[in-house]
Amino acid sequence: MHNLAFDIAHLLAGGLVLISFMMLYQDRLYALLNIFALHAVVLAASVAWQAFIQNAPHLYVTAAIALVFKAIVIPVALHRIIKQLGIHRDIETAVSIGPTMLAGMGLVALSMVLMLRVTGAADPLAREDLAFALSVVLLGLLVMVTRRNAVSQVVGFMSLENGLVLAATGAKGMPLVVEISVAFSILIAFIVIGVFLFRIRERFDTVDVGALDEFRGERR
C-alpha cells in the first residue's frame, strides 16, 4: 500500500512539473489558460491524494478550493477577459521557446539537487514532493519572466502559487487556516490584477506591459 501511495503521489507531483513545462511551451493565451486549468486539476488531485494517504480530511477542502477556483472560476474569468480585450490571437513570448525550455530543465535539475540534498533526514514522500514543488515554483517564475502580456504573467503567478500549495500539503500538519488564507489571498490578487488589467486597457488600448514602459518614456 505504502509503495502504491508513494508512486501515485509521485506521479501526480511529477505530472504537475510536466504541465508546468507545457505552460512554458504555449505561446497562445487560450491554450495557456487551458493548460493552467489542467494544472489546477492535477494539483487538486494531488492534494486529494495527500488527504487520503495522510488521513487528513481538511485537505479535501483545500483540494475542493483548488478545483473550484483555480480550475474553473479563474480560467473562465480570464477567458472572458481575453475575449473582452480581444487579444486571443496575440503571440507574446519575450524569449523564444527553445532557450526557455532549456532554462526550465536546468531549474528542475537545480531544485532536485538542492532539495534532495538539504532534506536528507525527511520522509521520502515529503522530499520528492518538496523537490517537485520547488520546480513548479521556479517554472512559474520563469513563465512570468518570459512573457510580455499581463494576462500570462497572472497565469505564471497562479501556477507559482500552485507550487506553494503542493509544498504545503506534502508536508504533514499544515493547518487548514493557512491554506484557506493562501487561497483567498490568491483570489484577491487575481481580482486586483484583473481590475488593473482593465485599467491598463482603458488607458493604453493594450495589455502589453511594454506600453507602460513606453508611457514612462523608456525604451524596451
Place this chain on the structure above:
Amino acid sequence: MIPAVAQQIWCVAALLGTTALAIASSRSRRSTALVYGATFAISLVALAGALFSLIARTGATELTLPIGLPWLGSHFRLDALAAFFLVVVNLGAAAASLYGLGYGSHESMPQRILPFFPAFLAGMNLVVLADDAFTYLLCWEFMSLASWALVMAHHREPDNARAGYVYLVMASFGTLALLLAFGLLSGAGGGYGFAAIRSAQHTPSEAALVLALMLLGAGSKAGLVPLHVWLPLAHPAAPSHVSALMSGVMTKVAIYGFIRVVFDLLGPPSWSAGVVVLILGGATAVIGILYALMENDLKRLLAYSTIENIGVIFTSLGLALAFQANGFGLAAALAFTASLFHVLNHSFFKSLLFFGAGAVLTSTGERDMEKLGGLIHRMPLTSFVFLVGCVAISALPPFNGFVSEWLIFQAVLQSPDLPQWVLKIMVPAVGALLALAAALAAACFVKAFGITFLGRARSPAAEAAGEVDRYSLAAMFSLAALCFLAGILPGLVIDALSPVAQAVIGHRMPVQANDAWLSIVPIEESRSSYNGLLVFAFITAAASLAVYFIHRFASRAIRRGPAWGCGFADPTPAAQYSGASFVQPIRRVFGTLVFQAREHVDMPAPGDLRPARFKVDMHDLVWERLYTPLTEAVWFLADRLNQLQFLTIRRYLSLVFATLVTLLLVLAIWS
C-alpha cells in the same frame, strides 16, 4: 554607599537631564548660564568620583541596567582604565563648561548648541563606562551624532556643511569597522559582554583582523593618517569650547576604545601588531605636524597638531605592544604609562590652546593668523596662558609635555633589548621620527604664538581687540596651572597611573613617591632620571640672573650707534614677518615631497609696471591620491546603478528570479 559605577551613571543621567532642561528653557535668556553651570557642577562630581576610584584603587565595580537588548541588558563597569579616561573626559568637560559660561554668551544661536553639549558629554562618559559590545557601539554612535550636531551648529557658514558631511561619512565608516571588529570578537556564539570576549580564545588571524579593524574604527575617530581628513575640517567648525572637547577629549575616547580592545580584550599581542601601530603612529606624528606648520588658520593648525599628538600616543602604544609581546613587563609598563601620561597632557594643553584660539576669535572675529598680530598688548592674560600652552605642547621643560615625551623616548631607548631585528631597527627609526615631530611641533607653535600675539596688528580687528571675560580666563588659567603642576610633579601622576598599567599590562613602573626631591626614575637611577622641580628652579634662577645682569650692566650704559630699524623699515604691518614666510624653509625641505609644493615667481617683462607675484602650489596628497579616486569610484558606480530605477517590469521580475536562482545555486554548490 552606592558603588562608583552607579555614581557615574547617575552623573550621566544628570547630563541627559540637562539636555532636557536645555530644550525646555531654550527661549529663556538665562539658559546658557543654567546649562553650562549644570554641566560644570556635574562634571566636577563625576571627576571627583573617577579620581577617587583611580587613586583609592577601589577595584572594578559593575552595574547592569535592564535596557537595551532584552537578553543582554546594558552592562557598565568602572575599572582603573575606565576611571583614568573618565578623569580625562570630565576634567576636559568641566573646563569646557567653565569656558562656555563666558564664551557661550557671545553665541548668536545658543539653542543650536545647548541641548547637544550635555548630550555629547554624556555620550563620551558612557563609551568609557560601557562593558558590552552593544552598549559600547550604541554610545559611540550617540557620541558621534551629538558631536556632529555641534559641528553643524553654524551650518550656514560656507565650509561647515561640507565639514559636517565628511565627518558623518567618516564616523559611519569608523562605526562600521568597530561593528565588524566586535562581531569578530564575540564570535559565532554571540557573547557580547566584554567579560565573555576577554575569556574567549582568539586565533592569530582573527586577532590581526580585529587589530586592523580597530585601527580603522578607533583610528578614524582619533585621526590616524590617512583617516584624519575629517578632523581638520570638523574640529574648527564647532564652537571653540566644543573644538577643545573634540580635540582634547573625544580623540582620547577613541584611544580608550583602541586600548580596551587591543590590550584588554584581545589577549596577548603579537610583536607584529606593535610594528604596524609603530609605523602608523610615527607617520601620523610627522605628517600631522607638517600639515599644522603649513596652516594659517589658528584653529585648523591646532586640529592638525592634534593629529601629531595622536601619532605620538599611538607610537607609544605600539612600543608597549612590542615590549609586551616579548614579555618585557617593565618596559611595556613604561611605554604604556607614557602614552597615558601624554593622553592626559594633551587633553590639558590642547583644550587650553583651543580656548585661547576661541578667545582670540571672540575678541577679533578672526581665525586667520595673517590678519592677527600684536595681541599681546591687547590681551596680555590670554597671551600668557596661550604661551604656557605653546611651551607645554612643544615639549619644553618644566611643563608637562616634556615629561611624557621624555618617558616615551626612555621607552624607545629600551629597544636594543628586543629580540626581533625588525623591531631593533625600526624602533630607533620611529624614535627619530618622533624627535623630528617634536622639533617641528616647537617650530609650529613658535609660529602660532609669534604671528598671532607678537609684532603689530595686521588688521583693524586685531587692533581693536580686548581681553576676554573672567570665566574664560579662569578656565584657561586652571588648565595652564595643571600643565605646570603635572610638569613639575610628574611622579604623582605616574603613581596615579600605576593601577591602570598594573591592570592592563600586568606590570607597573617603579613607585616614584619614594624618590628624593620629587625626581622621576623610569627604570633605575643609574640609567636616567628627571626632576621637573629642579629644572624649573634652574630655569627661573638662570633667567632671573641673566635679566639682572643685563639690566644692571648692559642697559644702563649709554651707547651711540647708527639707528637700526630691526629690519622693519616699511611702516605698514603687512611688511612684517608672516606665517607663510616663517615656514618657508621647512616647506622647502619637507613640503616638496610631502605636499608636492612648487614655487613660481611671476616676473613681469622689463617695462611692464604690474607687480611681480610669488605663488606656491601645494597639494593635499591624501585627498588627491586616496579620497578623490574613492569618491569618483563611488559616483561612477552610483551612476551605473541609477539605471536600475528605470527598468521594465519584466526586467525587475528577471532580477528577482536571477537572484533567487543564484542563491539556490550557491546553496546547491556549497551545502
